Amino acid sequence: MKSILWARAVAAAWWLCGLSAGCGPQSGSGHERFIPVPATATATITLALEAWQRGQPPGEVPGTKPAVFVVDTYRREGQTLERFEILGEVTGLTQRTYLIKLRFANPSAEEKVRFAVIGIDPLWVYRHEDLELLTHWEHKMPEPSVEKQP
Numbered sequence: 001m002k003s004i005l006w007a008r009a010v011a012a013a014w015w016l017c018g019l020s021a022g023c024g025p026q027s028g029s030g031h032e033r034f035i036p037v038p039a040t041a042t043a044t045i046t047l048a049l050e051a052w053q054r055g056q057p058p059g060e061v062p063g064t065k066p067a068v069f070v071v072d073t074y075r076r077e078g079q080t081l082e083r084f085e086i087l088g089e090v091t092g093l094t095q096r097t098y099l100i101k102l103r104f105a106n107p108s109a110e111e112k113v114r115f116a117v118i119g120i121d122p123l124w125v126y127r128h129e130d131l132e133l134l135t136h137w138e139h140k141m142p143e144p145s146v147e148k149q150p
Contacts, residue, residue, distance in 0.1 A: 034120055035095045035096060036120060040117075040123070042086060045115055048061055053084075058072045058075065066123055068123045069124050070124075071126045071127065071130050072130060074127055076104075080105045080106055083102075087099040087100065094117070097116045097128060098116075099112055099114055100113050116131050
């Protein structure tokens with residue numbers, strides 16, 4: 001599942017890099033036509049975070065049209081999202097980046113995290129740190145497993 005998600009994330013990054021480099025579609029009004037309007041971006045983040053509250057993992061958010069995909073490799077296993085508050089649009093790597101206040105349980109914690117929304121159909125919601133890694137052709141490395149020796 002992670003390899004499929006990673007492949008989709010890389011494909012989206014290629015698409016994003018192509019648009020910013022001028023290699024994307026040249027008809028219409030340029031790359032601006034791939035930037036969701038603020039209301040759509042806010043609604044998309046809300047759908048993604050509500051799915052997280054229901055315990056759904058990153059990936060495709062079921063039942064969304066246009067399809068919504070979430071890329072978030074920084075979620076802590078077992079930790080649940082209790083509440084979220086969209087604080088507003090902030091500076092980031094994309095035109096639609098938002099600061100979100102997240103409240104967790106198991107263990108209890110509160111964080112402020114940036115999420116970026118990219119695309120029109122499908123829509124991609126990236127944790128900003130994941131998007132930064134992709135723009136540098138990097139990815140979060142999994143912790144090495146410790147195998148017991150006989």
